[in-house]
Amino acid sequence: PPVRRAALSEDDMGAAPQATGRVQQRQRGVAAKRGIPSLHGQKRGDSKDGSDPDVDERLKNIEPRMVEMVENEILTTAQAVTWSDIAGLNQAKHAVHMAVIYPLLKPELFTGIRTPAKGLLLFGPPGTGKTLIGRCIAGTAGATFINISASALTSKWIGEGEKMVRALFAVARVRQPTVIFIDEIDSLLTQRCDGEQEATRRIKTEFLVQLDGCGASRDDRVVLVAATNRPHELDEAARRRFPKRLYVPLPDRHARRAIVANLLRDQAHALSDAHVDRICDRTDGFSGADMDALCREAAFGPINAIADIATASASDVRAVAFADFEFALTQVRPTVSAKDLAAHIEFNKAFGMSA
Ligand code: ADP
Numbered sequence: 001p002p003v004r005r006a007a008l009s010e011d012d013m014g015a016a017p018q019a020t021g022r023v024q025q026r027q028r029g030v031a032a033k034r035g036i037p038s039l040h041g042q043k044r045g046d047s048k049d050g051s052d053p054d055v056d057e058r059l060k061n062i063e064p065r066m067v068e069m070v071e072n073e074i075l076t077t078a079q080a081v082t083w084s085d086i087a088g089l090n091q092a093k094h095a096v097h098m099a100v101i102y103p104l105l106k107p108e109l110f111t112g113i114r115t116p117a118k119g120l121l122l123f124g125p126p127g128t129g130k131t132l133i134g135r136c137i138a139g140t141a142g143a144t145f146i147n148i149s150a151s152a153l154t155s156k157w158i159g160e161g162e163k164m165v166r167a168l169f170a171v172a173r174v175r176q177p178t179v180i181f182i183d184e185i186d187s188l189l190t191q192r193c194d195g196e197q198e199a200t201r202r203i204k205t206e207f208l209v210q211l212d213g214c215g216a217s218r219d220d221r222v223v224l225v226a227a228t229n230r231p232h233e234l235d236e237a238a239r240r241r242f243p244k245r246l247y248v249p250l251p252d253r254h255a256r257r258a259i260v261a262n263l264l265r266d267q268a269h270a271l272s273d274a275h276v277d278r279i280c281d282r283t284d285g286f287s288g289a290d291m292d293a294l295c296r297e298a299a300f301g302p303i304n305a306i307a308d309i310a311t312a313s314a315s316d317v318r319a320v321a322f323a324d325f326e327f328a329l330t331q332v333r334p335t336v337s338a339k340d341l342a343a344h345i346e347f348n349k350a351f352g353m354s355a
Contacts, residue, residue, distance in 0.1 A: 088255025124248035128290025
């Protein structure tokens, strides 16, 4: 997004005291626009040492532009989805409530040896709803939800990833209760060490330090939810940090049916229950994202059937028919290979939690 780029523009580099006011003004602007109150006070105090007295103690050593960048990744509830938007995955939904949502909503019930682990790993093939689960947590837990992709830490903020990790956890603490959702965690915690760049290694080290600090302080209500399509690439040390590892599998027949029904809900269609059954029969091995692509492709059938789209009106569009799905099935193929799937099942057997 342009905002992040702007924050990294040359004149902000180094965030000298003169630049700080401008950066903070922008920060307030961005945060306010998104309905998120800024972490920096509205009135700028001019203390003798030049620091801002309104800034939370925990952010004192963090550059304001780093705080701003983290704040830009906070998801507002408007961007959240509801649990009923996720088809199937009932066991996973239950496990997420027990591991993350209830402990954040009712910390008084989860004390002593009931104190939950601070890290939850969601693993499974791509397009199965891991990110959707993250966005649901954002809407339910009444917590600040910071959504960061691990590859952004190692590539987009090149040279700054380490500081960014520190800022991430500092902002999370200030805004707690907080859920940090990190996508593609494998790119941050893989066992590939050979030829690894020094910068990447430092980000990893900082991340592990912060993660351990987060786990050590029982009072901080900060939970980390990480997602990966490549759990087998995580090494033992990384696995240890995520004692709860939850498999997010491909949708079963029932869930595929729910996805189709959900997507066709607002669409004129001529599909009987028997037709939907046949679609479900023929989509074994499709991910949720594949089902989504299939339905979208089928929905274009009635448009493709129009001779002259330029002069057509909405009433010329016929209902989506089973034949449209038959054609779509020739176009959309499952993206998850049998080998990939087997690797997930294997990892789940060895390291997954039973929901
Ligand atoms: P990933 O597991 O790779 O994070 P996402 O959660 O981003 O996958 O899912 C990608 C898209 O696939 C979603 O936006 C949604 O359209 C569809 N999808 C995947 N799983 C489900 C599901 N269980 N129920 C409904 N839609 C799903």
